[in-house]
């Protein structure tokens with residue numbers, strides 16, 4: 495038997511979340527690698543699944559948890575054998591395939607990537623999908639030619655998981671990062687991660703003009719809605735905006751003016767179905783280039799039981815940085 499968070503649907507359509515004891519016969523049959531999970535995380539999407547606030551869960555009952563790191567117990571996949579250490583991010587795990595907020599999981603070997611040399615499961619989950627997505631955004635800015643001496647980078651949702659790690663990565667690479675936050679009380683924290691300046695997110699969250707004063711050479715946006723529209727409207731000629739999230743909203747109330755008059759590029763970032771080679775490249779850079787001291791200040795460790803309440807906190811924007819779940823506690 496092992497412990498897991500189990501989600502089920504109530505008769506009225508709401509989600510029931512509880513800690514449960516499961517056995518291996520309850521793990522999905524469509525998996526070729528059985529693993530023990532050392533650490534998982536609570537991402538924004540896990541918050542949506544556990545609270546039922548958005549319909550991210552597609553099969554019931556479900557174990558949530560889009561991220562996991564640990565050790566292979568048993569495998570019929572040619573690339574994986576017992577004792578191998580892995581990272582899992584996304585692929586619909588925790589949405590339509592039982593996930594990693596559990597001490598055990600059965601996954602597809604094609605979804606796993608090797609834990610980078612020298613990295614622990616704990617560090618991998620401190621980064622998690624949020625940090626790996628932040629790296630995909632930062633790499634996209636570089637690929638689009640945004641140079642560290644080319645102007646400022648705006649990071650929205652700055653105190654969240656994606657935002658915090660994006661600040662650490664980009665400032666570590668020498669960019670001047672401006673952090674937009676609703677928690678000005680976290681200014682010292684954001685500066686300790688490397689933000690050169692902190693602005694109030696109210697400057698960006700209300701409806702704005704289609705073209706505004708040019709400021710940003712690049713943007714990492716995890717917020718969407720008016721914030722993304724204003725960020726695009728303030729991006730300099732030829733600049734790049736990466737969009738990965740919807741913490742303010744799924745809408746994008748913008749005009750085409752910045753694209754056709756300033757050549758601004760809007761790059762969508764998806765971590766869930768990203769190809770394996772891209773994941774391995776991102777994780778390799780995270781292992782080598784993310785300051786471990788900064789990562790430690792970003793991370794808070796909780797238990798599986800705590801995760802049930804923390805799911806509500808993350809959706810309420812009350813969580814700073816990253817929540818990691820120790821499965822052995």
Ligand code: NDP
Nearest residue numbers: 538651652653654655656675676739740741742764765811
């Ligand atoms: P967090 O909850 O950790 O961070 C989100 C941050 O957004 C909050 O901390 C807060 O930061 C800000 N925020 C919250 N509510 C609002 C609001 N109403 N208006 C403006 N800002 C708000 O989540 P993550 O960092 O894990 O994820 C961020 C987003 O990115 C989510 O929408 C998530 O679904 C998405 N995501 C997408 C991925 C992909 O593959 N595309 C992968 C990972 C995440 P502050 O208080 O500092 O303003």
